Amino acid sequence: MMQKMMVLIQGDFVAPRFDLATEVLMVQFDKGNVIGEPKMIIMERSSDEALCQMAVEENITDIICGGIEEVHYNFLVWKKVAVLDAVIGNWRKAVEKGVAGTLSQGEILHSNKDESLTL
Amino acid sequence: MTTIERNNLKVLIADDEVEFASTIVTRLNLRKFAATMANSGKEALAAIEQDPPDVLLLDLKMPDLDGLEVLASLKENHPGLAVIILTGHGSFEAGRQGMELGAFDYIMKPVDLNLLISKIEDAFQSKGKQSEKTDGKSAV
Numbered sequence: 001m002m003q004k005m006m007v008l009i010q011g012d013f014v015a016p017r018f019d020l021a022t023e024v025l026m027v028q029f030d031k032g033n034v035i036g037e038p039k040m041i042i043m044e045r046s047s048d049e050a051l052c053q054m055a056v057e058e059n060i061t062d063i064i065c066g067g068i069e070e071v072h073y074n075f076l077v078w079k080k081v082a083v084l085d086a087v088i089g090n091w092r093k094a095v096e097k098g099v100a101g102t103l104s105q106g107e108i109l110h111s112n113k114d115e116s117l118t119l
Numbered sequence: 120m121t122t123i124e125r126n127n128l129k130v131l132i133a134d135d136e137v138e139f140a141s142t143i144v145t146r147l148n149l150r151k152f153a154a155t156m157a158n159s160g161k162e163a164l165a166a167i168e169q170d171p172p173d174v175l176l177l178d179l180k181m182p183d184l185d186g187l188e189v190l191a192s193l194k195e196n197h198p199g200l201a202v203i204i205l206t207g208h209g210s211f212e213a214g215r216q217g218m219e220l221g222a223f224d225y226i227m228k229p230v231d232l233n234l235l236i237s238k239i240e241d242a243f244q245s246k247g248k249q250s251e252k253t254d255g256k257s258a259v
Binding site for chain 2: 011022023024037039040041042043044045046050054
């Protein structure tokens, strides 16, 4: 089944706080392979409510984020979204592992120095 | 449009939401645009006077001069400048008004970066075609 992942980012990294994130990356994938071009959305201002609404409207199946409040975590889980919270590190690595299904909650991702912003 | 062609494409973002504008600037610069920002209508007009951009991304709601006022002023002083209106969720009507005042197109917030880039490139190309037409007229 095709899945759609939402990753909250800030510069090179997974955004440390869900409620303060303004950059959203959406990636569609199936059986470990990315499908199509990832989509990057830039929000006018940070809003945890707007992010939850966007996740529902976009039929997101998986979210990778930093610190998320319990109320929003519970809402998303209730909406059948798999939330990988407290992920720290480079978002490219997070996407790679998320798509492969090997990313876990609270994982710290170490990145190489030469990995700089390209997207 | 190739990355090489984008290198000299100057984009000015006029928006009072500093974080939003600076994120757009960062992401556009990573894609080889030369993007800068102004955080008010007056600041935008001053920046355009100093160094006119190829494309202006213009927010409609700003505290001093709003986007439509900026657009009206540009119509007089910089009629060839390609402008893309940035409007908040639900302000479709304002975007339409902007287009009536000569904006090339409008885009709703939150912004899909790929869509924004394609609109910037379209705006730049249409500006090129317009100036070709103008040059053609003056040559005749």
